[in-house]
Amino acid sequence: MINAMPVEGIVPDSAAETPADLVIRNGRVHTQDPARPAAAALAVREGRIVAVGDDQDMAPFVGTRTRVVDALNRRIIPGLNDSHLHVIRGGLNYLLELRWDGVPSLRMALWMLREQAGRTPQGQWVRVVGGWTGEQFAERRLPTVSELNAAAPDTPVFVLHLYQSAILNRAAVRAIGFTKDSVAPPGGQIVRNHAGEPTGVLLAAPAATLLYAALAKGPKLAEDDQLGSTRHFLYELNRFGLTSAIDAGGGFQNFPENYGAVMRLAEQGLLTMRIAYHLFPQTPGQELDDLRRWIGSVRPGDGDEWLRLNGAGENLAWSPADFENFTEPRPLRPDKADRELEAAVRLLVENDWGFRLHATYEETISANLDVFEKVSPKLGVPWFFDHAETVSEASLDRIAAMGGNLSIQNRMMFQGSAFRDRYGAARAAGAPPVRQMLDRGLITAAGTDATRVSSYNPWLSLEWLVTGRTIGGTELMDPQCRVDRETALRMYTAAGAGLTGEAGVKGVLKAGCYADLAVLSDDFFSVPEDGISHIESLLTVVGGRIVYAAGEFEGLAPPQPAIQPSWSPVAFFGGYHRTAPGVRQAQAVMEAAAESEEHRQWRAVRGFARGRTTEDEIFDSCFVL
Numbered sequence: 001m002i003n004a005m006p007v008e009g010i011v012p013d014s015a016a017e018t019p020a021d022l023v024i025r026n027g028r029v030h031t032q033d034p035a036r037p038a039a040a041a042l043a044v045r046e047g048r049i050v051a052v053g054d055d056q057d058m059a060p061f062v063g064t065r066t067r068v069v070d071a072l073n074r075r076i077i078p079g080l081n082d083s084h085l086h087v088i089r090g091g092l093n094y095l096l097e098l099r100w101d102g103v104p105s106l107r108m109a110l111w112m113l114r115e116q117a118g119r120t121p122q123g124q125w126v127r128v129v130g131g132w133t134g135e136q137f138a139e140r141r142l143p144t145v146s147e148l149n150a151a152a153p154d155t156p157v158f159v160l161h162l163y164q165s166a167i168l169n170r171a172a173v174r175a176i177g178f179t180k181d182s183v184a185p186p187g188g189q190i191v192r193n194h195a196g197e198p199t200g201v202l203l204a205a206p207a208a209t210l211l212y213a214a215l216a217k218g219p220k221l222a223e224d225d226q227l228g229s230t231r232h233f234l235y236e237l238n239r240f241g242l243t244s245a246i247d248a249g250g251g252f253q254n255f256p257e258n259y260g261a262v263m264r265l266a267e268q269g270l271l272t273m274r275i276a277y278h279l280f281p282q283t284p285g286q287e288l289d290d291l292r293r294w295i296g297s298v299r300p301g302d303g304d305e306w307l308r309l310n311g312a313g314e315n316l317a318w319s320p321a322d323f324e325n326f327t328e329p330r331p332l333r334p335d336k337a338d339r340e341l342e343a344a345v346r347l348l349v350e351n352d353w354g355f356r357l358h359a360t361y362e363e364t365i366s367a368n369l370d371v372f373e374k375v376s377p378k379l380g381v382p383w384f385f386d387h388a389e390t391v392s393e394a395s396l397d398r399i400a401a402m403g404g405n406l407s408i409q410n411r412m413m414f415q416g417s418a419f420r421d422r423y424g425a426a427r428a429a430g431a432p433p434v435r436q437m438l439d440r441g442l443i444t445a446a447g448t449d450a451t452r453v454s455s456y457n458p459w460l461s462l463e464w465l466v467t468g469r470t471i472g473g474t475e476l477m478d479p480q481c482r483v484d485r486e487t488a489l490r491m492y493t494a495a496g497a498g499l500t501g502e503a504g505v506k507g508v509l510k511a512g513c514y515a516d517l518a519v520l521s522d523d524f525f526s527v528p529e530d531g532i533s534h535i536e537s538l539l540t541v542v543g544g545r546i547v548y549a550a551g552e553f554e555g556l557a558p559p560q561p562a563i564q565p566s567w568s569p570v571a572f573f574g575g576y577h578r579t580a581p582g583v584r585q586a587q588a589v590m591e592a593a594a595e596s597e598e599h600r601q602w603r604a605v606r607g608f609a610r611g612r613t614t615e616d617e618i619f620d621s622c623f624v625l
C-alpha cells in the first residue's frame, strides 16, 4: 500500500491529524532563533513553519499528502531580504536588458552585445543597465564607443555604468536625437568631439538625470510582457535565495501608474517574493502634491504579507537628494532643500506615514536631522536613512535618539575605488561605519541598491560585508568595520523584517514564522571568503511554496512562463552570469586560448613565429612552455 511506503526515511502516517504540506529534512538549518540555533528539519503548513527540530521530530507531521524533501545535508538559511532594491521598476524592464552582472571579461561582454544586437528587431535597443563595472573585467576598463559601434553598427546600444556615465553607440545617439545643439540638463554633461558633435558618452556631473532621461527614450515592454518580465525577475532573485525585498521607488516609477504589473501578480497569487514598497514623488516642485494625493488614497500597511505599502521615499523631495557619484565632488545642498524637506516630513508625520530617505554623505544626514528636529524632537513614525556611507558617530547618536534606523548597500564594492581616489584610503576604510551602527543597536539592514548601480546578487553584498573588498578585489574596509558571517546574514534577513514591522514573523525559522528559506549550493559559514559571491540557492521556498529549484532539486518548482519577447537577452544569456566552477574553468581556458592566438598572430606578423599551419610553429618558445 503506497501510504505505508517510507518517504525519505519517514513513514507517512495516514492518521496524522494535521499533516504538513512540506517537510524538509536532513539539512543544516541555521534558524536565527536563539532558542534553537541549529536544526536538521522543519515542517510547513499553510505557508508557515509548524515545527523545527531533528528528522524524527517531523514524523507526526508527515501525512500521505506531505511533500518530503531531502536537503542532502546542505545549509539552509532564512530567506534573504534586500532592504533596498528597485525591484518593481527592475521587474518592468528585466526582459529588455542584457545583464553584464558577473561577466568576467570585457571581451565576453562585447561578444554578448554583438550576439544580442544581431537578433534585436528593428526599432528595439540593446541596453545594459547597471550591475557591472570595469573593475570586474579581466581588462579592468570600460568599453569604448568605437567598440560598441563595431559590435552593433545599426542597433541602438545604451550601456549605463553605475551612477557615473552612459556609453551610447552611434545608432543610439541618432535614435535619441542628440545633436550638436542638444543641451544637457543641470548636473549632466554631453561629451562632444572637436566639431561639437556628441561622442556618445554622457556623464553624471554629478546627477544622473541626463543618463536616465536618455534611457527613458527607449522602447518599453508591452503591458502583458511587463507582467512576464516581473515574474522572470523575481524568479532570478529567487535563484539567489531572496524571498523578500523593500522597494525604494525610483525615478520614472510613479504610483499608481507603474505598479500595474506587480499589483496584478499579487492579485493572482503569482508573486514569488514578498515586497514592501515606498512611494517616491516624481516631479521637482510638485512633491507635496504627490504626497497629499497618496495620503488621501492609500495608507502604510495597505496590502498583505506579499505586497504591502511601507511608507514614502527614498526621495521625499528632490532638492535634498545627494548623488553618490564619487568621481565628482559632493553636490552642494540647494538653499530650498531644508524648506522642501521640512514640508514633506511635516506632512508625513502629521498623517502618521513612515518613510525612508536617501542620504549618502554626513553633510546631508546632519542637515536632514536638523530638519527632522524642527518638525518634532521624536518623529514618532517609523523612519530610516538609506546609504549613509560617510555618516558620523554624532549623527548616528542623533538617529538613535530620534527612533531612526539604517539601510546600507554594497555600493562601495562597485564605487569604492572612485571614493578612495577622491577622499583617501582612511575615509574609505570606514565607509559605511557598519560596526558603529550596530554598536548603537540601530537596525542596520543590508541590500544592494540594484538594479541601475550595483548588481542584485545578494551574495556579492554579503561577501563585501565580510571582506570589505571591492569587486576588483581591493581591500578597502577596515577590519573593525567588517562583520562576521552570522551578523551579515542577520543584516540580510531579520534586519529587513525589522524595517517593515515583521520582525516577529520573518527572518527567523521557528514555529509560527513564514516558511521563507533557501537551501544553498555552498555553506555560507564555511566556504572560503572569495567563494561567498559564488553561492546560489538550489531550493528557494516562500510561504511554503517551492518557487525555485536547481541542481539536485531541479523539477520541484513549477515551470516559468515562456520568455516574451522571444528575442529577449534573458532567453539567451539569463540574468546574473552563471559561475558554476566547470563553466568558469572552460571560460578561462577559452579566453586564454583566444589571447594566445592573438599573441601568436602578432608574433607571426613581426616574423617571430611562422605561419599557423606549419609544424615549425610549435618551436616558438612562447607556445612550447
Ligand SMILES: [Zn+2]
Pocket (backbone or CB within 6 Å): 314, 358, 359, 386, 387
Ligand atoms: Zn538612493
